[in-house]
Amino acid sequence: MYKIVKDRLTLKKEISEYKQKGYSIGFVPTMGALHQGHLSLVEKSASENDKTVVSIFVNPTQFNDEEDFKRYPKIPEKDLEMLQKIQCDLVFLPDVNDIYPDGNKIISINLDGLDKMLEGKMRPGHFDGVVTIVKLLFDAVSPDKAYFGQKDFQQYLVVRKMTEFFNLPIQIISCPVIREIDGLAMSSRNILLNEEGREYAPKIYSSLKTAQEMLKYYPIDEIKQKCIDILSCSPFVNIDYFEIVDALDLSYVKNVFNHKEVVICTAVFVGKIRLIDNILVKI
Secondary structure, three states: OOEEEOOHHHHHHHHHHHHHOOOOEEEEEEOOOOOHHHHHHHHHHHHHOOEEEEEEOOOHHHOOOHHHHHHOOOOHHHHHHHHOOOOOOEEEOOOHHHHOEOEOOOOOOOOOOOOOOOHHHHOOOHHHHHHHHHHHHHHHHOOOEEEEEHHHHHHHHHHHHHHHHOOOOOEEEEEOOOEOOOOOEOOHHHHHOOHHHHHHOHHHHHHHHHHHHHOOOOOHHHHHHHHHHHHOOOOOEEEEEEEEEEOOOOOEOOOHHHOOEEEEEEEEEEOOEEEEEEEEEEO
């Protein structure tokens, strides 16, 4: 059974006790509304570390849309029930005043352009908020390893770059996307989809698979147009982007054979709900 702490001071005391006993610490930061994708990260951490810490905090500084922040599902009671079913030792459940006692002060660092494209381009300031909250959480938890889902691949690269920037002794681990039976990537936002949106949503993964199949045989522009056509089949859908980028630096791919590994990625509004997904492909 896990222990719940609600402030950083208590959290640091608990972590200090772990460290004194020589325990290795795995950390899974989340914004709650947990699903099997999150639980797979916790299970991975539990298999590789003596103690696993999970945080649940909907971080306001990474939302560039106030309505999106208000809409984001906040169901901590259900989250805690889900964590009871797996091996989790400590749950950090802070409020905004504990995380940002002096207001929403943002950490801004040089991310070598990783924050200027894709999600960063469509959501200005988003990654400043991500860097800020992850740095604050890393300082409090001092984990040996931290686990992130591949669905947020750009976030994983940003967090890894931030860790290098501050020279933090933390191993950043990316774990595979967990999908529904129909291919839809599990996401906290999926529960906000209406019936029509949920029926459409698997087309997102279908478009990525189509691009993967075409990747070595067709020009990039032709692949992208084909997949945009697949995604544009419904009037309530709006495509933020569909791109094929290098897996190391997110630079745009012109000739796939000039790259060792690429990411096919997309962001789509299904009604008012914005969903992202990607596929990693080795060339």
